[in-house]
Amino acid sequence: MQVTNKLTPFFENLNFERDDNTMVINFGPQHPSAHGQLRLVLELDGELVVKAYPDIGYLHRGIEKMGENMTYNEFLPTTDRLDYIASTANNYAYALAVEKLLDIQAPRRAQVIRTMLLELNRIISHLFFLATHALDVGAMSVFLYAFREREFAMDLMEDYCGARLTHSAVRIGGVPLDLPAGWLENLSKFLAKLPEEIQTYEDLLTENRIWKMRLEDVGVLAPEEALSWGCTGPMLRGSGIKYDIRKEEPYELYGELDFDIPVADTNDSYGRYRLYMEEMKQSARIIKQLIPMYAKTEPQLMAHAPKYISAPKEEIMTQNYALMQHFVLVTQGMRPPKGEVYAPTESPKGELGFYIKSEGEPYAYRLKCRAPSFFHTGLLQELLVGTYLADVVTIIGSTNIVFGEVDR
Amino acid sequence: MRKYTPKDNVQKKAYYTDRFWVAPRVPTSDVEAGSHYAKVVETVSKYTTVTNSRIEIGQLVVQIEAKDNFTVIKALRDECGYAMCSEISAVDYLAQDGEFEVFYQLLNLNEAKRMRVVCRIGENEAVESIVPLFKSANFAEREMFDMFGIKANNHPFLKRILMPDDWVGHPLRKTYPLHGDEAAAWYEVDKIFGKEYRDIVGPENRDQSRVDRYDSQRFARVGYEVPFGAEIDPENEQKTPIEYSTTFMTDYNAGSTQLKKRK
Numbered sequence: 001m002q003v004t005n006k007l008t009p010f011f012e013n014l015n016f017e018r019d020d021n022t023m024v025i026n027f028g029p030q031h032p033s034a035h036g037q038l039r040l041v042l043e044l045d046g047e048l049v050v051k052a053y054p055d056i057g058y059l060h061r062g063i064e065k066m067g068e069n070m071t072y073n074e075f076l077p078t079t080d081r082l083d084y085i086a087s088t089a090n091n092y093a094y095a096l097a098v099e100k101l102l103d104i105q106a107p108r109r110a111q112v113i114r115t116m117l118l119e120l121n122r123i124i125s126h127l128f129f130l131a132t133h134a135l136d137v138g139a140m141s142v143f144l145y146a147f148r149e150r151e152f153a154m155d156l157m158e159d160y161c162g163a164r165l166t167h168s169a170v171r172i173g174g175v176p177l178d179l180p181a182g183w184l185e186n187l188s189k190f191l192a193k194l195p196e197e198i199q200t201y202e203d204l205l206t207e208n209r210i211w212k213m214r215l216e217d218v219g220v221l222a223p224e225e226a227l228s229w230g231c232t233g234p235m236l237r238g239s240g241i242k243y244d245i246r247k248e249e250p251y252e253l254y255g256e257l258d259f260d261i262p263v264a265d266t267n268d269s270y271g272r273y274r275l276y277m278e279e280m281k282q283s284a285r286i287i288k289q290l291i292p293m294y295a296k297t298e299p300q301l302m303a304h305a306p307k308y309i310s311a312p313k314e315e316i317m318t319q320n321y322a323l324m325q326h327f328v329l330v331t332q333g334m335r336p337p338k339g340e341v342y343a344p345t346e347s348p349k350g351e352l353g354f355y356i357k358s359e360g361e362p363y364a365y366r367l368k369c370r371a372p373s374f375f376h377t378g379l380l381q382e383l384l385v386g387t388y389l390a391d392v393v394t395i396i397g398s399t400n401i402v403f404g405e406v407d408r
Numbered sequence: 409m410r411k412y413t414p415k416d417n418v419q420k421k422a423y424y425t426d427r428f429w430v431a432p433r434v435p436t437s438d439v440e441a442g443s444h445y446a447k448v449v450e451t452v453s454k455y456t457t458v459t460n461s462r463i464e465i466g467q468l469v470v471q472i473e474a475k476d477n478f479t480v481i482k483a484l485r486d487e488c489g490y491a492m493c494s495e496i497s498a499v500d501y502l503a504q505d506g507e508f509e510v511f512y513q514l515l516n517l518n519e520a521k522r523m524r525v526v527c528r529i530g531e532n533e534a535v536e537s538i539v540p541l542f543k544s545a546n547f548a549e550r551e552m553f554d555m556f557g558i559k560a561n562n563h564p565f566l567k568r569i570l571m572p573d574d575w576v577g578h579p580l581r582k583t584y585p586l587h588g589d590e591a592a593a594w595y596e597v598d599k600i601f602g603k604e605y606r607d608i609v610g611p612e613n614r615d616q617s618r619v620d621r622y623d624s625q626r627f628a629r630v631g632y633e634v635p636f637g638a639e640i641d642p643e644n645e646q647k648t649p650i651e652y653s654t655t656f657m658t659d660y661n662a663g664s665t666q667l668k669k670r671k
Contacts, residue, residue, distance in 0.1 A: 360431020
């Protein structure tokens with residue numbers, strides 16, 4: 001029996017000392033391989049997991065509540081803190097939802113920049129996945145190589161927006177800044193180097209005997225299970241279902257771009273690893289197509305919608321009416337029309353969507369963030385059962401969950 | 409007279425609203441006959457009374473009776489191909505209507521169509537859990553229960569998910585303040601020492617923004633500096649004006665002839 005007092009409270013539904021042969025162990029929330037604040041309660045029979053209970057909420061900051069108490073523009077930097085590995089994807093998902101509510105569209109140049117940043121963030125996120133996943137499984141050197149490349153990509157983000165993790169690089173209605181001088185050249189250099197780096201990782205891992213032993217047939221997720229658990233992104237495509245929101249429900253410039261959607265049919269962690277590598281190559285391919293598109297665009301960066309979006313700074317400084325609009329928008333915030341919207345986007349982790357219910361006030365009446373990692377964490381309670389304790393870390397790594405968006 | 413603040417919705421309000429302001433509505437359209445969504449609405453109306461169906465920003469919104477949610481979503485899954493439940497949550501309308509609006513966001517992967525099934529329930533009512541249909545509902549309904557206190561009947565493990573099990577209140581309700589209520593402020597004290605220790609600990613020690621200007625050990629006293637731990641007599645406090653370094657005012661170029669020549 002548990003001995004409880006005020007400092008060690010009674011753990012509901014948990015019985016650490018069992019009469020049968022099973023043992024209950026606690027994994028996390030401070031475990032280095034838990035990818036943040038994941039606490040797993042595992043029931044083991046020998047080394048076999050018979051029951052898994054993911055316990056989340058250790059990073060809960062009430063971001064949805066904050067969204068109801070902040071004006072639309074105020075809330076945007078908060079979205080950085082969801083999936084902090086690829087913040088631009090969150091900024092964009094939120095901006096897209098509000099733009100759909102307002103019925104405005106970003107100008108062409110902003111779209112090119114946004115799509116570039118989104119794909120660059122996908123590369124950053126996938127490199128991070130590869131690095132930590134390999135480290136969890138035991139391949140230390142891949143971690144170092146992948147982080148080196150990620151550093152170059154983060155330098156590009158830093159050159160653009162000044163931040164490395166919390167980008168806030170997208171605004172509602174466009175982007176705040178034009179690309180700095182020489183940025184596209186640096187981007188091209190990065191993209192030129194990326195394929196050979198990816199080749200290095202693949203040389204190190206793809207045919208590596210240990211890597212294959214640790215990943216093949218581990219974390220097998222059948223397609224119907226993936227659908228039922230609400231898996232999206234690489235988790236869904238890793239189970240052989242070819243659904244990518246960029247292709248099926250195109251947003252930004254994805255409708256005009258030429259890229260493939262890789263699918264893995266082995267349903268296991270190894271297939272997902274291959275998928276991530278292929279997706280990085282596709283992202284590089286997308287950015288390469290975007291670079292020449294940039295030169296053909298007009299220099300306008302923010303949508304023209306005086307009711308909702310402030311005019312460019314030159315206009316504010318020279319024209320009285322633009323200044324008045326700006327004053328009202330800054331002091332009161334924009335008031336979108338009454339209505340509700342759900343805008344799905346393909347973030348590096350999966351389907352990231354914001355549901356916004358507006359009552360015509362400067363504050364959202366309800367803001368729900370549909371985070372892919374939340375549902376992938378839920379899946380763990382079934383995916384881990386029947387695997388060995390040593391594979392638990394591989395499977396957590398393979399689901400690529402980030403706790404900023406699980407707990408919100 | 410003190411300004412009246414409504415207690416049923418303590419979320420932040422616009423500090424100024426034009427008295428003639430009428431919020432516009434997002435344009436919605438009726439479901440076109442013969443479209444995919446028309447078939448969906450037809451299927452849904454076989455199982456329940458559809459109180460409202462519209463297309464809002466590209467997605468179908470169907471409002472149904474709350475008691476029929478399971479059968480309707482089952483029909484949508486089996487007959488209309490909505491194979492994924494992306495999200496389940498609720499909107500708090502207790503202040504206006506005494507009701508919650510529960511929504512189910514569904515996705516049809518074959519036709520790339522999304523729809524939202526919406527139903528309204530009263531404060532102490534529950535919805536039927538759809539975990540037998542979609543396992544993603546397991547976590548989503550737990551979160552809905554945690555955040556709003558809406559119960560899902562026949563859920564396999566309905567328990568708080570983000571907040572601790574012994575938390576008081578449901579954080580996303582409109583009556584719950586952004587910075588937490590009283591129980592939230594005393595949560596750790598209540599749990600570790602017990603409720604009777606609230607008086608001993610004292611509310612000042614639970615207030616993160618408290619400043620005691622007569623406490624020279626824990627607070628800085630810029631402009632009135634005293635030695636660490638010194639007793640302060642409120643009657644005659646010694647003013648210690650901030651002394652700035654004089655070096656930054658030194659003109660190091662004063663003796664330079666080079667600059668003068670250039671001028």
